[in-house]
Amino acid sequence: MSTSKSMGTPLHVSSVFRPGLFDDRVAIVTGGATGIGKGITKELLFLGCTVVIASRKADRLSDGAKEIRDWLANAGQKATLHVVQCNVRKEDEVKSLISTTVDRFGKLDFLINNGGGQFLSSTADIRLKGWNAVVETNLTGTFLLCREAYNQWMKDHGGAIVNMAMDMWKGYPYMGHSGAARAGVVNLTKTLGVEWAQSNVRVNAVAPGSSIFSPTAAANYGNASIFDGAKVNIPMKRTGTVEEVSSAVCFLLSPGAAFITGETIRIDGGQSFYITPNFRLPDSKPTDMYSWQSQFDKDAPHGSKSKL
Numbered sequence: 532m533s534t535s536k537s538m539g540t541p542l543h544v545s546s547v548f549r550p551g552l553f554d555d556r557v558a559i560v561t562g563g564a565t566g567i568g569k570g571i572t573k574e575l576l577f578l579g580c581t582v583v584i585a586s587r588k589a590d591r592l593s594d595g596a597k598e599i600r601d602w603l604a605n606a607g608q609k610a611t612l613h614v615v616q617c618n619v620r621k622e623d624e625v626k627s628l629i630s631t632t633v634d635r636f637g638k639l640d641f642l643i644n645n646g647g648g649q650f651l652s653s654t655a656d657i658r659l660k661g662w663n664a665v666v667e668t669n670l671t672g673t674f675l676l677c678r679e680a681y682n683q684w685m686k687d688h689g690g691a692i693v694n695m696a697m698d699m700w701k702g703y704p705y706m707g708h709s710g711a712a713r714a715g716v717v718n719l720t721k722t723l724g725v726e727w728a729q730s731n732v733r734v735n736a737v738a739p740g741s742s743i744f745s746p747t748a749a750a751n752y753g754n755a756s757i758f759d760g761a762k763v764n765i766p767m768k769r770t771g772t773v774e775e776v777s778s779a780v781c782f783l784l785s786p787g788a789a790f791i792t793g794e795t796i797r798i799d800g801g802q803s804f805y806i807t808p809n810f811r812l813p814d815s816k817p818t819d820m821y822s823w824q825s826q827f828d829k830d831a832p833h834g835s836k837s838k839l
């Protein structure tokens with residue numbers, strides 16, 4: 532069994548979900564060409580889903596799509612992966628993303644509002660344009676996508692939505708714009724979970740800790756080790772993986788989560804619960820992490836896996 536890696540990407544898939552779980556399903560993943568979104572896209576494709584990835588930059592989309600297609604082709608699996616350029620801040624582009632997807636594939640089962648981000652700044656120094664850019668990207672973009680997915684398709688056919696929050700539970704110093712926007716996303720998720728339950732549309736969210744490394748996420752801060760800095764305050768003493776976010780997203784989309792709506796799952800190694808100033812985390816060993824490569828190595832020859 533090969534355990535080799537290419538550009539830091541695991542070459543094996545070892546999803547904890549059964550193959551074919553999402554056969555005949557159609558999903559949109561915003562920001563699906565990089566980082567966490569790319570992990571979600573790969574797992575959905577591996578599980579049989581047709582995926583449309585959408586973000587602003589055409590080159591990022593085409594490079595990411597090529598990498599994902601090549602990766603899946605190595606397993607003899609054909610990726611039903613499509614690319615649509617869309618800035619989630621632009622209402623007309625969001626409307627068109629949903630209508631293009633429904634026209635082309637005849638349906639829309641899943642929406643994953645992963646695309647987003649922010650910049651580091653003390654709140655006193657944030658200009659209005661910067662504040663608006665971050666709030667429109669993370670909160671307004673999520674609202675627009677949810678609304679259009681619901682009105683154009685899910686209202687009459689059901690569906691499942693997963694939104695993206697962050698570790699903003701105690702406020703978010705130096706990312707006040709994004710903390711406020713994501714708190715809004717968590718609240719919107721609860722509201723839509725209630726309003727749309729009657730249409731069989733479930734709306735949930737995931738809240739990764741500030742600890743999920745990817746080259747693109749780190750590049751946004753010009754600091755490759757920004758995520759490692761968080762370890763000291765994470766009870767599990769390590770950063771997280773994109774697969775640890777993706778598996779939570781896949782669970783929330785799956786029939787196993789049929790009675791869950793309005794919920795936000797934290798994926799942060801306990802970071803957001805560590806608040807007691809009198810208790811310093813001991814200098815302990817990191818806990819076991821889950822990634823496709825590590826699971827593949829551990830499981831073989833059992834489990835749902837494919838040699839890629």
Ligand SMILES: CCC/C=C/C(=O)SCCNC(=O)CCNC(=O)[C@H](O)C(C)(C)COP(=O)([O-])OP(=O)([O-])OC[C@H]1O[C@@H](n2cnc3c(N)ncnc32)[C@H](O)[C@@H]1OP(=O)([O-])[O-]
Pocket residue numbers: 647648649650651652658660661662664665668697740741742747748749751752757758
């Ligand atoms: C840290 C660990 C946790 C990690 C969590 C993650 O989410 S990891 C995921 C990480 N991945 C991502 O975050 C990816 C996505 N993020 C992004 O694309 C950007 O961060 C964005 C959300 C601001 C959108 O930007 P855009 O393309 O729409 O617009 P634009 O570039 O034209 O800026 C508009 C205005 O914003 C302001 N401003 C912008 N940057 C800075 C700065 N560094 N400094 C100060 N201010 C800044 C500025 O006012 C600017 O206008 P101006 O005054 O110059 O005329």
Ligand SMILES: NC(=O)C1=CN([C@@H]2O[C@H](COP(=O)(O)OP(=O)(O)OC[C@H]3O[C@@H](n4cnc5c(N)ncnc54)[C@H](OP(=O)(O)O)[C@@H]3O)[C@@H](O)[C@H]2O)C=CC1
Pocket residue numbers: 561562563564565566567568585586587588589591592617618619620645646647648649668672695696697698738739740741742743744745747748751
């Ligand atoms: N990494 C972490 O530790 C954490 C990440 N998150 C959130 O998870 C999500 C994924 O981040 P991650 O993978 O880490 O980082 P990346 O920087 O790799 O991903 C951000 C993605 O969002 C897309 N995007 C940004 N703005 C827009 C927009 N206006 N319209 C459409 N797409 C957009 C980008 O594509 P493009 O540039 O082509 O538009 C990119 O693919 C983000 O919302 C992030 O804030 C939350 C908590 C922690």
